[in-house]
Amino acid sequence: xxxxxxxxxxxxxxxxxxxxxxxxxxxxxxxxxxxxxxxxxxxxxxxxxxxxxxxxxxxxxxxxxxxxxxxxxxxxxxxxxxxxxxxxxxxxxxxxxxxxxxxxxxxxxxxxxxxxxxxxxxxxxxxxxxxxxxxxxxxxxxxxxxxxxxxxxxxxxxxxxxxx
Amino acid sequence: xxxxxxxxxxxxxxxxxxxxxxxxxxxxxxxxxxxxxxxxxxxxxxxxxxxxxxxxxxxxxxxxxxxxxxxxxxxxxxxxxxxxxxxxxxxxxxxxxxxxxxxxxxxxxxxxxxxxxxxxxxxxxxxxxxxxxxxxxxxxxxxxxxxxxxxxxxxxxxxxxxxx
Amino acid sequence: xxxxxxxxxxxxxxxxxxxxxxxxxxxxxxxxxxxxxxxxxxxxxxxxxxxxxxxxxxxxxxxxxxxxxxxxxxxxxxxxxxxxxxxxx
Amino acid sequence: xxxxxxxxxxxxxxxxxxxxxxxxxxxxxxxxxxxxxxxxxxxxxxxxxxxxxxxxxxxxxxxxxxxxxxxxxxxxxxxxxxxxxxxxx
Numbered sequence: 001x002x003x004x005x006x007x008x009x010x011x012x013x014x015x016x017x018x019x020x021x022x023x024x025x026x027x028x029x030x031x032x033x034x035x036x037x038x039x040x041x042x043x044x045x046x047x048x049x050x051x052x053x054x055x056x057x058x059x060x061x062x063x064x065x066x067x068x069x070x071x072x073x074x075x076x077x078x079x080x081x082x083x084x085x086x087x088x089x090x091x092x093x094x095x096x097x098x099x100x101x102x103x104x105x106x107x108x109x110x111x112x113x114x115x116x117x118x119x120x121x122x123x124x125x126x127x128x129x130x131x132x133x134x135x136x137x138x139x140x141x142x143x144x145x146x147x148x149x150x151x152x153x154x155x156x157x158x159x160x161x162x163x164x
Numbered sequence: 165x166x167x168x169x170x171x172x173x174x175x176x177x178x179x180x181x182x183x184x185x186x187x188x189x190x191x192x193x194x195x196x197x198x199x200x201x202x203x204x205x206x207x208x209x210x211x212x213x214x215x216x217x218x219x220x221x222x223x224x225x226x227x228x229x230x231x232x233x234x235x236x237x238x239x240x241x242x243x244x245x246x247x248x249x250x251x252x253x254x255x256x257x258x259x260x261x262x263x264x265x266x267x268x269x270x271x272x273x274x275x276x277x278x279x280x281x282x283x284x285x286x287x288x289x290x291x292x293x294x295x296x297x298x299x300x301x302x303x304x305x306x307x308x309x310x311x312x313x314x315x316x317x318x319x320x321x322x323x324x325x326x327x328x
Numbered sequence: 329x330x331x332x333x334x335x336x337x338x339x340x341x342x343x344x345x346x347x348x349x350x351x352x353x354x355x356x357x358x359x360x361x362x363x364x365x366x367x368x369x370x371x372x373x374x375x376x377x378x379x380x381x382x383x384x385x386x387x388x389x390x391x392x393x394x395x396x397x398x399x400x401x402x403x404x405x406x407x408x409x410x411x412x413x414x415x416x417x
Numbered sequence: 418x419x420x421x422x423x424x425x426x427x428x429x430x431x432x433x434x435x436x437x438x439x440x441x442x443x444x445x446x447x448x449x450x451x452x453x454x455x456x457x458x459x460x461x462x463x464x465x466x467x468x469x470x471x472x473x474x475x476x477x478x479x480x481x482x483x484x485x486x487x488x489x490x491x492x493x494x495x496x497x498x499x500x501x502x503x504x505x506x
Contacts, residue, residue, distance in 0.1 A: 021202070022186030031209035031259050037280075038185070038202040039273065045195035058426050060490060062474040096195050109203065110325075113281050116201075120273060124497025128471070130426035131496045141427040143494040147469045149476045161274075163327030222337050224401055226385040288408025292382070294337035295407045305338040307405040311380045313387045 011085035012068035014061045014129075019087050019098040028083040028105035035109035037116040041100040043093050050135035057090045057099060060128040064088065070149060071122040075104070078164070079111040084119055088129055114162040121158035125151075175249035176232035178225045178293075183251050183262040192247040192269035199273035201280040205264040207257050214299035221254045221263060224292040228252065234313060235286040239268070242328070243275040248283055252293055278326040285322035289315075329354060331394055333361055334401040339379070342371040352394065358383060359390040361400045378405050418443055420483055422450055423490040428468070431460040441483065447472060448479040450489050467494050 011027060025036050043055050068086040075084050083105045093099050102119045106112035123129075126149050131142040148154065175191060189200050207219050232250040239248050247269045257263050266283045270276035287293075290313050295306040312318065333348045340346045343365065350364050358381045366373045380403040383392050394400060422437045429435045432454065439453050447470045455462045469492040472481050483489060 020186060021189045021200075022184060025185045025202075025204055029204075029206055029260060034206055034208040036185075036204040036206060038189075038204070039277070040189055040193075040200040040202070041273070042193055042198055042200060042269075044198040044271070060423070060425055060471070060474075060492065063471050063476070063490070066475065096193060105206075107208070109205070109281075109284065113203070113277065117273075117277050121497070124495070126497075127495065128425065128469070128492050129495065130493065132426065141430075141493070142496040143427065143467075144496050145494050146467055147476075147492055147495045224334070224336055224382070224385075224403065227382050227387070227401070230386065285408070288406070290408075291406065292336065292380070292401075292403050293406065294404065296337065305341075305404070306407040307338065307378075308407050309405050310378055311387075311403055311406045 011083070012065055012072070013087040014059050014064050014090055015087065016089065016091040019089055019101040021098070021101050021103075024085055024087060024101050024103040028085050028103045030083070030105065032107060033083065033105040033112075034107055035112040036103055036105045037109065037112040038101065038103045039116050039120045040098045041120070042098055043095050045095045047133060047135070050133075050137075052095060053134045053136060054095065055093050055099065055134065056132040057088070057093060058130045058132065059088065059090045061090070063128045067127045067147075067149065068123070071119050071126075074122065074155070075115045075118055078118070078159070079106065079115045082106045082111055082115040084115060086119060086123060088123070088127065090129070114164050118158050118162035118164075121161045122155070125154045125158065175247070176229055176236070177251040178223050178228050178254055179251065180253065180255040183253055183265040185262070185265050185267075188249050188251060188265050188267040192249050192267045194247070194269060196271060197247065197269040198271055199276040200267055200269045201273065201276040202265065202267040203280050203284045204262045205284070206262055207259050209259045211297060211299070214297075214301075216259065217298045217300060218259065219257050219263065219298065220296040221252070221257060222294045222296065223252065223254045225254070227292045231291045231311075231313065232287070235283050235290075238286065238319070239279045239282055242282070242323070243270065243279045246270045246275055246279040248279060250283060250287060252287070252291065254293070278328050282322050282326035282328075285325045286319070289318045289322065329356065329394065329396040329398075331356070331361055331397070332399045333365065334399060335365075336401070336403055338404045339372060339375060339402055343369045356394045357390065358388060358392050358394060358400050361394065362390065362402060365402070375402075375404060379403060418445065418483065418485040418487075420445070420450055420486070421488045422454065423488060424454075425490070425492055427493045428461060428464060428491055432458045445483045446479065447477060447481050447483060447489050450483065451479065451491060454491070464491075464493060468492060
């Protein structure tokens with residue numbers, strides 16, 4: 001598990017730079033992988049009826065890396081052949097720009113789709129990253145529920161979403 | 165339906181050029197779309213115990229475009245807010261290179277993942293594109309089942325895989 | 329009537345040609361065109377129940393009547409296929 | 418003992434600082450550190466049941482004992498959260 005853990009960690013990034021989905025695909029692809037499923041989360045121009053101007057993302061970066069690492073370990077336990085990479089942007093992100101990008105490479109496509117979906121659900125659940133939405137007329141921190149890495153209900157929920 | 169159909173057609177491509185997943189993401193992303201799910205199919209170095217050298221893809225290109233168009237129409241019927249792009253490479257494709265790339269942009273991630281998965285299943289089922297696998301010691305055409313755009317069982321199968 | 333016939337992948341290899349031209353009777357269907365081919369290239373016969381067909385770049389039934397100048401294409405099974413046999417790569 | 422406290426997002430705004438330093442009793446837990454904060458910044462109190470906490474860059478329970486020089490972080494709810502309330506963007 002330790003070498004898999006180290007390999008997974010290299011793939012994770014919390015960065016102020018623009019995300020590059022193509023590079024992410026290349027970072028996980030390999031000759032034994034026939035499928036790469038990716039997810040890119042993009043800042044939308046509207047949310048809950050508000051006209052969004054931009055979003056500032058704030059992270060507790062070292063803990064976010066460890067959360068991504070835990071997510072990759074969870075995915076490896078469930079889908080041993082999957083290679084996962086998780087990049088999250090922080091700082092100001094404009095409308096139409098990517099805030100998060102995930103790639104899952106796998107021998108066959110079923111587990112790639114599942115692992116990619118699982119990973120984004122887990123990132124939303126437990127990565128220590130906060131959205132500060134700036135909209136026409138104000139700003140608001142988007143707060144859902146506490147990040148809880150031990151919440152088995154949450155993990156089950158993510159597995160259900162992954163359609164497994 | 166007609167304008168949606170025309171918009172969808174522009175997104176489809178059958179090409180001898182290398183596929184570019186990043187460009188594909190950009191081609192469907194928009195300010196109202198918070199999620200882009202993509203799938204990239206890559207030529208693997210092994211198949212059915214054989215060491216693969218490369219794959220030659222052959223297409224009936226005008227019919228493939230129409231098949232992609234039908235797939236996009238089917239996806240639009242099921243997920244009206246999804247924007248889909250399907251690119252398929254033809255000619256010689258080396259190990260590790262992408263043979264097919266699909267992107268599905270959507271307001272929320274659930275329908276993006278579903279539409280992307282649905283699209284790749286349908287492409288495999290009914291696009292008039294053939295794989296000529298060259299392996300160590302020989303070559304073989306990979307033949308599964310007849311392409312049948314009216315096969316409702318196949319379409320149901322693709323919807324099930326899309327986890328809807 | 330005169331029709332243009334297109335063959336792909338393994339069918340093309342068996343016939344040794346991607347495009348053929350045939351004169352068919354006025355009441356010919358896509359099936360008539362197919363049997364004109366299998367008469368000449370017996371190696372195609374095993375594909376009888378496995379082919380798809382297209383007329384003028386649209387999927388069509390084998391029972392579709394042909395018209396003068398039509399392009400009829402015969403397609404071997406694709407790698408995925410109709411949900412019965414299904415590759416996952 | 419001396420501990421370093423880190424606050425993020427809305428908690429950081431309420432306290433007006435991303436990093437604070439406190440002297441705590443030797444038997445202090447993460448919870449002790451939190452209550453030292455709410456005593457000074459009552460605006461933090463509504464977050465009592467909503468926070469997560471981390472000690473030395475690892476998720477931890479509020480009951481976790483602290484040691485001299487520890488870094489304890491308090492985290493407001495994230496946008497997704499624990500499967501109870503769930504955004505889909």
